[in-house]
Amino acid sequence: MKIATIAMLCHAVNAAYCLSQGDESQPSWEDAPQWQKDSAMLGVEMHLNNPDASPEQSHESWYAQKEAEGWKYGEVKDAEKKEHPCFLPYAELPDAQKAKDYLFKAVVHLVKNLHETDEITELSAQIVQLQSQKEQLQGNLNNFKQSLAVSQGTQSAAAGAVTGVRVKYQGNKAEYQERLYSSNLTFTYGQVRSVPAELAKKLLKHPEFIIDEETGVAASDAAVDNTAQTLRQSQKENKEADTDKERDLDAIDQIRQMTDKDSLVQYAMLNFGQKMAKNLSVEKMQEKVINLIDTIGVSKE
Known part of the structure; x- marks a missing residue:
């Protein structure tokens, strides 16, 4: 049986399982991005080449492949950022995620010896189509x-x-x-x-x-x-952060307009307690003061 067909069946079973857990993020096989199809086919090849591989070894193989492609852990699966919530050691996975590796292995070994016929291919396509329709209605x-x-x-x-x-x-x-x-x-x-x-x-x-x-x-x-209280506090903190940022930006504009070395020296001392060497160029002095503003921020007083 072709690897792509087995991968398609594994994907359909996985999507159905995810839906049963309230996860509606899995697309149909036809709509799945190529990286997701490739990942499924690599998983099928791993089990065909290693028939005694455990679900944990299946996850380790997936993890190694994802790591080689530059993926990292993220709370939400994001293909653009290459972040995945299952990018964790097998022992740290929730039981609901470990179950996927058991299902994947079971499907591969259940159908691996079936002949590749038009009837099987058509049935696989119907399964995917029905799953897609179910997901759409549920969505x-x-x-x-x-x-x-x-x-x-x-x-x-x-x-x-x-x-x-x-x-x-x-x-x-x-x-x-x-x-x-x-x-x-x-x-x-x-x-x-x-x-x-x-x-x-x-x-x-x-x-x-x-x-x-x-x-x-x-x-x-x-x-x-404490929902309302937390939201009010967050709104207050965000507003204060915006005010601080605006104050710093105004200060940076002020520094860029200063061309007198004595003024720059005085500003650095009064606001940050930093001595500024007058043998530096005006541009270098401005750069140092701006770095202080970026690092420390301007006093609110």
Whole structure:
């Protein structure tokens, strides 16, 4: 049986398994990028050449290939950045990820001796097509649920409510702090937080977060709901950081307009306590003061 056909079947089974875990990121075989197809075919070749290889050895082979291609660990799979959440030693993988290696090996050895016939190829294509249709329907349903929840959260915010959209964290980490969107909210596995609609829309782009469909207030919310307080503090800190950056940029513009050495010497001493040699050129003195501003920042006083 051709390696590509086995790889296609492995990919379809893996996609179905991911969907059962709430991960809708796996495309159909036809839509999969070439690097993903190549990775699947390399995995098939490894098991065909090493029939006694364990799931752990399968992952090690995948890891070595990814490392050779320049991949690294990342919380979200990103082909452009070459980041993958499974780029970890096998022992550190969640059980849900280890299961994929068992499934992959089982599929390879189940179908490796089947003859390559038009009927089998057609059946494989039908499996992929049905899987793709299922994913599309599931995706449309989830998108509708998310849009409805975000819409309701927006309406609640407009009416002065404090609830927003309930999102649930289901990532691989026991504790995760959201920094990508500067909210600084900390989530434990399974925790539900009610967040503003705009933040919910961003978080729900990642498979680690889902809409919480349960009614009532989650125990994790009721215990200590510091969401609003954390968001206010983050907003304050971001605003202060923007103000500091603007102050530094104004100072740099001021330095670039200084052409008097005495003024530059005085500025460095008063603001940073740094002595500046007058035998340097004006351009070099400006560069040194600007480096101090970039490194230390201008005093707020």
